[in-house]
Amino acid sequence: MLGNQRERLPDVGSLLVVGSGKGGVGKSTVSVNLAVALARAGASVGLLDCDVYGPSVPMMLGVRKRAASSGFRAMLPLAEAKNLAPEKKIPPLTRYGVRVMSAGFFIGEEQAVAASSDMLGLLIRQLLYSVDWGRLDYVILDLPPGNGEPQQTLCREMALDGAILVTTPQDIARIDTAKALAMFQNADVPVLGVVQNMDGLLCPHCGERIEIYPHSKEVRTRLDQVPVLGSLPLDPMAARWSDEGVPVAISMAETPFGQAFCTLAREVLARQQTRNSSNE
């Protein structure tokens, strides 16, 4: 099925996904900070955390839900149809200028979700339609690791306007990222580029750069052809701010680490504008 036959979210300019085949490489860090940086650059932005089993966005944005709840039973009745009446839609939370929704707003942070994995695609698609996003330039989907669900359903049914891949320099991460790349390319989703995260550690004492993860020397032809949108070092302060619930695009805005997200946002805006004008 071609991209233009897939469904578009009403009133949303571009639907972007941030993904990687590999877990823990920084997808949520990139999603949250890209969303905040785009908002700071003047765009109207929504962010949907698509990780049902381990949502990280609530903590990264300082909206943690510690108490357990009735979980998805509380959410599913709301998410029964695509054409939900406006008054039935779920209002997103607004944090740092970004409209945010996460399964983590409905379930306690230590609560296990019993949804079977083949339900995840439907669940996320329903959530996407059930949120009262309003009119937005961008909605960013922070994907869970892997190439299963909800990725398959989203690639099949939604018109995704761009994918941003996140990897570390190691080959073990690049192998999985190459798989995610193949998944998006096979589904005709335009891949905007790759962010190389945890690319060296800057010593907080002397500033020396230490390579934590070895740079892969393997040729991965498809992945090597994808533009590099940015490179981020491992920075202990970034992890600390993230746990504090303040995105580094705000808390470290003046540092090279924070600035990297302004550059990433500018790259994404430019690439998306080029794509939009070539599609007109």
Ligand SMILES: Nc1ncnc2c1ncn2[C@@H]1O[C@H](COP(=O)(O)OP(=O)(O)OP(=O)(O)O)[C@@H](O)[C@H]1O
């Ligand atoms: N460049 C970095 N420097 C320091 N810490 C980082 C960096 N990037 C990510 N982290 C930290 O690493 C952890 C994992 O990052 P994150 O949750 O963004 O990865 P993920 O790919 O979304 O993980 P998952 O696969 O679980 O969804 C987080 O604690 C985050 O704060």
